[in-house]
Amino acid sequence: MNVMAALRVAGSDSNGKSRKLRPTEVMRRSRISRSTLRPLMGKPGSGDREPDLATLRKLASVFGIPLPFLLMTPADWLTMVGALDSLSDCAIAADRVVKDGMNGPDRAHAVLTEMKRLFDNPPLHAPPDPVENESLKARNEWRARASLVMAALAQPAARGRRQSLVTLTALACALTLNMAPAETASNDDGEDNSGT
Structure with a gap:
């Protein structure tokens, strides 16, 4: 899933350079719970749960991209x-x-x-x-x-x-x-x- 690739570069530091988007920042901006976000962040023991459409829409909004791009292989x-x-x-x-x-x-x-x-x-x-x-x-x-x-x-x-x-x-x-x-x-x- 493209979520991990986007999360690795969706944040920015004080100089405007890309960095990994912190989980707390994602949760704050998207209102996604920690338990829903954990599998998407690749945390050990979080299982292989696939996000639902509402979660993907929220993430696409946080990333500022159209939803279909998160779904593309x-x-x-x-x-x-x-x-x-x-x-x-x-x-x-x-x-x-x-x-x-x-x-x-x-x-x-x-x-x-x-x-x-x-x-x-x-x-x-x-x-x-x-x-x-x-x-x-x-x-x-x-x-x-x-x-x-x-x-x-x-x-x-x-x-x-x-x-x-x-x-x-x-x-x-x-x-x-x-x-x-x-x-x-x-x-x-x-x-x-x-x-x-």
Whole structure:
């Protein structure tokens, strides 16, 4: 969990240099109890309790950062780097595609279609491979669904501003392209079993 990394540098000394944030300071600023804070500070014998959402919100407020950053894993950070690398291509396509009358997360589909990245196709001159075709179909379904979900989460923040809508749609597309698992297997419940 990223809490320990943040705690190691979230304090400051009289010269403004970073230092470890003292537990008493965290408790005072966040109103988190000592028993809740102890496992997060890596104290011996404190157990491996995971903090609840309310505790994480308080800590994010103390650190002055958005809550999701406390929850991100190293793999999530690498996904973000990949998304930032592909953001300009997605932004160019989004600027061409996103129109004022266009509503909903379907904009992400339109952008990925413009980029020719919504659906992957089997190799042109290769013999049909039923296993590969099923895997390809599962990846395409995952990408289509993930792009809608990411856009549905991001787009409301635009609040009717076209440029914000273009940028948030582009970000949703860039994240989707960088999150898409190489292999996706679904069970009968429709849940992803790919382990990614």
